[in-house]
Amino acid sequence: MNFDFSDDQKQLRDEARRFLAKECPPERVRAVLTDATKTHDDALWKAVVAQGWLGAAIPEEFGGLGLGHLELCCIAEELGRALAPIPFASTVYFFAEAILVAGTDAQKQKYLPKIAAGDIVGAFATSERPGPVSAATVSAKVEGGKLTGTKLPVTDGDIAGAAIVLANENGAPALFIVDLTGPGVSRETLATLDPSRNAAKLVFSGATAERLGPAGEGLDLMHRIFDRAAVLLAFEQVGGADRCLEMAKDYALNRFAFGRPIASYQAIKHKLAEIYVKNELARSNSYYGAWALNTDAAELPIAASGARVAACDAYWFAAKESIQTHGGMGFTFETDCHLFYRRSKQLALVAGAPRVWKERLIAHIERSNAA
Template structure:
């Protein structure tokens, strides 16, 4: 079985990398960091919208490019390499996939074209504070077409136009879609370790909402959405981890101490080797996840969990060791190492931390072995 990307997909990767290398450098990332009023880089976002990437995995009948999930994986990795300070993941990985998975024909026609052309920025709101997202920790309630409750933190919640929200409905749980610019919605920005990906607290007070999918199926649908988004997040993490390894390797070659490159020291060699091994393990798992995602394979839950665990570990380790390899310079504001460390820490907890995904992986394997 060949898990590699096709020539067309590799060409897309090359073109995406060229585009982002020119349009989304760490200069643009730092502009968002330096300006507290900026929640994202509007200029970069508009250029990405114009490239049509948001619609890569959206069928043509709903205004997308109709390419597929493998192409979205390729784009996700390049966005991760560039540290793109835009709400791409919230809109394309979570919101669009939720609508594609559970939306009615009317909802797909109303929402997906807007995601593709950037007029709709979507997000998903499930968490209500510390703790797992499960039946015991969901208190936001939906009744008679109105939603009340609090969701926090919501990734890109301060700039999103629409949200898929996990709610209590009667004795069960459902998903609903809310227009965040409508009545009964109050938003406030939150500070995080990674300001280039904004977060918000959203309060709903009898906000008009429409159910997404069947009543009582919210938790099951949410798990399916997470499995799909997890693979795409893994590729985004893989992209960042790859850059960290490249940065550390180049610095080890260029930095001299006692008349020789520091890369000649055994301790540095071991750091780089360990980074490479973890990155390759993450890549293998991400490719397995991409296959399962693109074919709707029954193995998707375990493949997504494995990809997520491996990618989170690889990115955190690579970003940490990149700083260590740079020595004292690695801790300074002027050097870009901290930009990747921030993003690594943030992505590791988005949609559930490593412990959550390890538990998902164990559960998926147990179900498989019991079958």
């Protein structure tokens, strides 16, 4: 039994934590959050690129470090803990994973080295209207290699050089790689719950689109990419949830009411214990997801769903109860609680809501039991 990260992987995580503590303190997150003209922290992005993290799971032949997904999980946990306001998830968990899973050799040669080098930001564009994405919600279409339609929200859509877009071709959904710097693309910044992460509305009017993966299998492929992203996002969520618990604990130990620290009241102690329980359940489920992702196991859909459901639940609970523990201070803009509260919802929605993942989890279990 070796259900843990290796010493090297833990060392990478510790290095990432030290690096981000220095390069990404909460003030840097706030700077992006409060400045409507800022889409991300470009200096941090360049520093992260220089660390080589974007290519952690990209094979060396395509310009990456060729480490693996366990290493990427370690980095993700720290990015989540630091609320890094950079297009890492869009570029690495979604765009790069999509190319790795479904790209032709030429597509891999074209995009992966650029991603690893930080020369391109990627985005993943599937949503068009409220509610979960399904065949019924896709209106965007590709005819003769040209894309028309509208996608929103597209996280990092303002700054991405390319997006993978879900659109119909000959009446069936497929995924397409679209150069966002070419003609036929217009972008409009959207106000969001979490302005530390940019999102845009993308309008396509005859943009050049190159199919990624087989025709007619866009939804299956989208779910496969969501599964992979879900595991990596779960580590960001676990990192954020743990940070919420630490903040709530530190505050409760130093805040006195009725002559004693509020951390000595059972109402607070039990609340923090409940956060701890959910965080550990999320961490353990995420470890299973990491194993399944790293080994390309047949269990990945179930493992990813479990990791996502548990991580969404834990982060939301930790973020809202951290505010509650901070009392009135928690509701102020100056206190950092709301940064995590915002990010917990952003992460819970960016790969589809937990309700939908619960249904997917059960459907996969039914299928695996039937098989």
